[in-house]
Amino acid sequence: MRLLAVMLALLLICPLVAQDLSAALSEADALWRARQYDAAEAQFSRALELAGSDEEHAQTRWMLASARQGRGDISGALEALEPVLELAGGPWVMRALETLASLAERERQPELAARAWQRISEVAPEGDPRRAEARLAVARQALLSGDAKGAADGLRELLAEEPPEHVARQARDMLTGVLTQLGRFEEALAVARDAEDDGRRVRLLMSVAQALSDAGHAGLAVDVSEEILALEPGHLQAMRLIYRIAVQEGTADALREELTRRAQSENPEGALRFLAEIAVWQNEPEAAVEALGRLAGLLPRDVSVRIELGRQALEAGELAAAEDALRKALELSPGNRVAAMTLAEVLIRTGRSDEAVDLLREAAEYTPTDPNAVRSLGQMLAANSLHHQALETYLEGREAADDPTLFAFEIAREYAALLQHREAAKELLAALQDDRVPARMVGYELQHLVRDEMLGDDVMDVLDGAMDQIEPGPEGRLALAQVYLQAGRAEQAAELVAGLRGAGEELISFARDSDLRGQREMAAALYEMALEADLSPPARTDAVTRLARILAEEGRWREALAVLDDPAVEDSPRALLLRGRLLLERARDLDAARETFERLMATGHPDYMEAAQWAMADWLFASGRLEEAEAAYAELAGDAAQQPVEPLQMPPLPPGFELMPNFPEIPRSGAEEQPDVGRAELRLAEIALRRGEIEEARERFRLVAAAHPDSPHANDALERLAFIRENLDGQGVAEEHYLKALGMLDRGALPMAEQVLAEVAATRGEPLADDAQMLLANVRAEQGEHEAAVRAWERLTERFPESLLAPEALLRGARLQRDELGDVQAAARMLRAVIEGYPDSAAAAEARSELELLPRSASRLDIGLAPEEAGDT
Secondary structure: OHHHHHHHHHHHHHHHHHHHHHHHHHHHHHHHHOOOHHHHHHHHHHHHHHOOOHHHHHHHHHHHHHHHHHOOOHHHHHHHHHHHHHOOOOHHHHHHHHHHHHHHHHOOOHHHHHHHHHHHHHHOOOOOHHHHHHHHHHHHHHHHOOOHHHHHHHHHHHHHOOOOHHHHHHHHHHHHHHHHHOOOHHHHHHHHHOOOOHHHHHHHHHHHHHHHHHOOOHHHHHHHHHHHHHHOOOOHHHHHHHHHHHHHOOOHHHHHHHHHHHOOOOOOHHHHHHHHHHHHHOOOHHHHHHHHHHHHHHOOOOHHHHHHHHHHHHHOOOHHHHHHHHHHHHHHOOOOHHHHHHHHHHHHHOOOHHHHHHHHHHHOOOOOOOHHHHHHHHHHHHHOOOHHHHHHHHHHHHHHHOOOOOOHHHHHHHHHHOOOHHHHHHHHHHHHOOOOOOHHHHHHHHHHHHHOOOOHHHHHHHHHHHOOOOOOOHHHHHHHHHHHHHOOOHHHHHHHHOOOOOHHHHHHHHHHHHHHOOOHHHHHHHHHHHHOOOOOHHHHHHHHHHHHHHHHHOOOHHHHHHHOOOHHHOOOHHHHHHHHHHHHHOOOOHHHHHHHHHHHHHHOOHHHHHHHHHHHHHHHHHOOOHHHHHHHHHHHHHHHHHOOOOEOOOOOOOOOOOOOOOOOOOEOOOOOOOOOHHHHHHHHHHHHHHOOOHHHHHHHHHHHHHHOOOOHHHHHHHHHHHHHHHHOOOOOHHHHHHHHHHHHHHHOOHHHHHHHHHHHHOOOOOOOHHHHHHHHHHHHHHOOOHHHHHHHHHHHHHHOOOOOOHHHHHHHHHHHHHHOOOOHHHHHHHHHHHHHHOOOOHHHHHHHHHHHHOOHHHHHHHOOOOHHHHHHO
């Protein structure tokens, strides 16, 4: 009776506990959505106390991890999920473990990811394919951890258990790659030969053959390639590998002789294909025609052989043979586009353009009422430079469809090819109103026209005249805004995007494209416009950081710092690093730089911790705390020398998917700065120089140049060595003052540095005088005293005309005259002075290029012509 009462009580309590848990989770979720994070965390803790079963624990922890992940707290999410590794199986446990494994992979924690996948393989139900998929993922994590042998053993065990076909296929691919990486080529070949079909077998054998060749096993690589050709005659990669090895070993002629001998055998097909490919690679179309002609006789129904024979005959100038081969290819494969286009080229070369058009019409199965056929024919005609005929085709198709915007984009491109650019612009505006054409593509074409100095004004006239007559959609308005920006008319661009919903994200996308295409000014303008629109916090952070980077790289560092004051980037590691660098290296505000770097360190972002350490070392150096800077750089140099560059970590893949074997290793680029031993060693040498330890500095610079000959640090070290040899011997007041001035510049004490440098520059007979004068001019330019900087550079060339710094001083002065003072005539005169006074210098080569880019009036006057003579030239 007592036992019955206890059981009844438990039955009454359990629903209440489940109800309380559900309520607690709902309340925690609501609090989190309301951004009351502390209260939500407390409620999640209460839910964990209420959870009774492993499933309830897993569900609660999964919800907590999802909430933290949504806030960007990945470490917190991992911390919440890790205890699930100890729970028994169930749907929620599996879900939590999969999330844990995925997050651990993304955060580059292969050991934790492997534990999660291993646990999944243990708790997944019998027969569930996720068991095998998890085993595959465990092997992948072992490989990422550097345990290639463990990965190979795990994959062998997995294949021995006959997993599902998709897992077995990926495991075999991966095992082949791992064994190849370990240099166990015979085992890798055995695994590759066990592939389930010839196609996959050939692919795996080819990967092993490439690895054998790279490892120096040329003979075995050739044997495997021959095995591939036996399975798949004409395999292009295998033939290329055999030929490449033959060229490297000087046996290419012997290879061709052997292939020629085989071509006379009873089974000549493979040898003839190989001979034809070698002839193509060596640009010997006549030999290719001979081999392909014989091959066509052996394979009279092979269309690809006939087409290639026609191509090579065309290359060899044998137009009759090319026409014959291509017509036979069309007989075998009527309407074959490649054969038709190649034959059309033959006909055009023989003056039969009308026949070529008829042929292409037939190949495209052209009827004016079929838009696909019209477009196909138009493309083929345009590819053969028959632009008039292509234009007629599109116009005929538009008339047949009675659609005023149909083919507008294609017609515009044909007008542009015919140099009728105003008509092209009109058609592109029509295309903007056609939903079938992406507005971005239309915008790119309009930008291309506007960028042309000869056409830009005419195209903008067309746009201005048509703006009241068209009603582009949101995407079209964005595209037009980009065109107006290209033309330098930012106000009209802003009017076009004003009030557009989601315009900010689209403008950011446009800006990225512009940046990738090298249009930095347009990218900056687009980012500025995007910041005026409504943006999500992540998008705003991205736009601010990218804009600041562009401004900084263009030398507009003050504007970049102003942009980085945006509250959206307050905790962004990337923005903090950029801001700190600008404060340290350009603004020379050491206090603000240190505060920024400390905030960067406080973010704890793993990709930026090393960059923060470098930044703090540079701050110590700039602050004149040379002992601390020396210790910091020594530590960084030691860490960088011991730490190999990590391969690129790809995003986590779903269970059952795997990267291709032998995926090339790509250095990580998550952090802004990578380990750099040479840079640290260069700084250590510079520290010795600042201390006046000339011999130690000289030795350190020599070591940098010898140890890192292919890095930019070697050039810097050699330059410093030359400077020491010409100017420093550890004696004299001027040397001490010059080195002190360098420290003052780093600390931002520019007026004091300027005064000290002026004293050194004024010292007669002092070897450092020209260097001090050069540095003095640089300081004045950095302070914005552009006219004073130009005078200082000119003074250097007057006082020290034989100095190696003189041509560089004139070149810098010319650039300042051109870019900052806007005096193109003065810039031209200084560039000419470099060319005439120092014709063999590197600066003279740059001056010649820059003089050509100046307006023609300035460059002509600069060579000594009178204005009226310049006009007649």
